[in-house]
Amino acid sequence: MNTFKILNDINSSGKPYVIYKTTKGFDLFTDFSKKIILSNKNILNFFKSISSNKKKIKKTDLYIGFFGYELLNHLIGIKFPKQKTIHFPKGIFYKPETLLSLNETLSFKAPLIENKNKQFKININRKNYIKIFNKFKKKIRQGETYQIKICTKYKNKSKIDPLDFFCRLSKSNLAPEAFLIKDKNYSVISCSPETLIEKKGRSIITKPIAGTLTKNKSLNKSKALQYFRKNIKETKEHNMIVDMERSDLSRICVPGSVKIKKEKTVEEYKDLFHYVSLIKGKLNEKAKTIDIVKSMMPGGSVIGCPKISTLNLLNKQEKENRNIYTGSFGYIRFNGDMRFNIIIRSILNFKNTSEISVASGVVIDSKANHEFNENFIKAKALIDLFK
């Protein structure tokens, strides 16, 4: 079946579905026989319900969905202060009965009537951002954190067609961890570039990104690499993330098996270059799905370092729930294999409100104005879809 027809059919059927990037194209999951809404209360049972000893499984023997940021904090014992919330679920997983493969080029018939609104409201203005920035810088001098990411959120009211948004987004930015969730009362459109976990058997990898460079005509891949290598600030930020991810993996892996397979390489995307490393390990025999999740999530590269004290600083500061942002989307197969990304560069549309969260890092030599602008640049690629 061709991609165009599949997409038209699924979109007009009104059925919930999920699309996830693969190396060759996209997978489309639908005909959900189960939908599990996660909470602090049922999360442990959810992990228990996934029997990972099955050897022979079907392609649809998996749960696909996401863990929100707050739920991941709860799992590692981090308490949350009272925050403003839109009461969006803390996590949702689906059991699909149908899996279809799609080409890399996504297209479908003209979307339903949309009511796009270009105006976005930001939750932290420049002045307040600088205040928070300076406060965190002081914490860095005191040694309470070495790197911390301030999150800002853009919001607007609009009725959108998620598939239309996703098709346009993957045309402009084909990200390796892109996904779309379309359910009856919400949707998530994402061009996440970052793989957090890829687990097959006892092999596990993580691929942290720290360092982003916007493309221009005079830049090519090797020049981008030179830029990153020479830039001490980017290098230090990246080093920190590499050591943190090594440590997160070491928690669940056989001693001596955690190795940096690709150290500080450049990956090229349509509009930007990323500074990426790849770390691999061999899982302990005893490591269960929940141990892996607790050890790796929330993904360190988008939080800061060290993880626990930095999360506490962030949560004390933030007035609004992050919802999906810096949570993880992916799937867990019934044989225990899994793939998860970090939810960044995403739009959450819930109750006809769209929200886009972005974050940029504070290290000792960051500049507040620069990071504030950087945040806007990151959001802009998504905000532009509303035109």
Next chain:
Amino acid sequence: MIYVIDHKDSFTHNVVHQLSLFDKVKCTNYDEINNQYLKKASTIVLSPGPGSPKDYPITSRIYNNYKGRKRILGICLGFQQILYCEGAKIIQQKQIYHGFQSIIKVISRNSIFPHNNKYKVGRYHSLKLKEPFYSQNFDITMRCAISGSAMALENNTDKIYGFQFHPESFLTENGNLLIKKILSA
């Protein structure tokens, strides 16, 4: 057996893996100190971590209790913790090193490491030792080749060792050798 007290750091399990090359290792959180492990261990390792030594009174108590009775190794915050317990002041530095690779030098002839040897090491610290520092049997044995900041301490009488840098970091060359030498000292 080596017992690692984890000050909730994001590098501690690199330390655990590195130590595992040489002995059995147990590791628990600062909030969940295990007295059995403390008693059984031949070496106690004070992990890196956020904040400053005064934030970890239990670690100070453990140090004072086991000083001279067991081998003790402190890394980064753990290094500062040992110095703090020995009466030193730990202060903020002007230039901060996070994720930074620098060259350090063995400056003491009393060191178990060869005098004048240089090492490339990874650093993650906001704070440093205020000098001059003096405490009986303690030597500052390594210093940053550029700034001169204290990078290692040794007390070979009581078998107490500390690194301000991170021997477990991928930025440190020959980190395993440094650890091996201390564990066999």
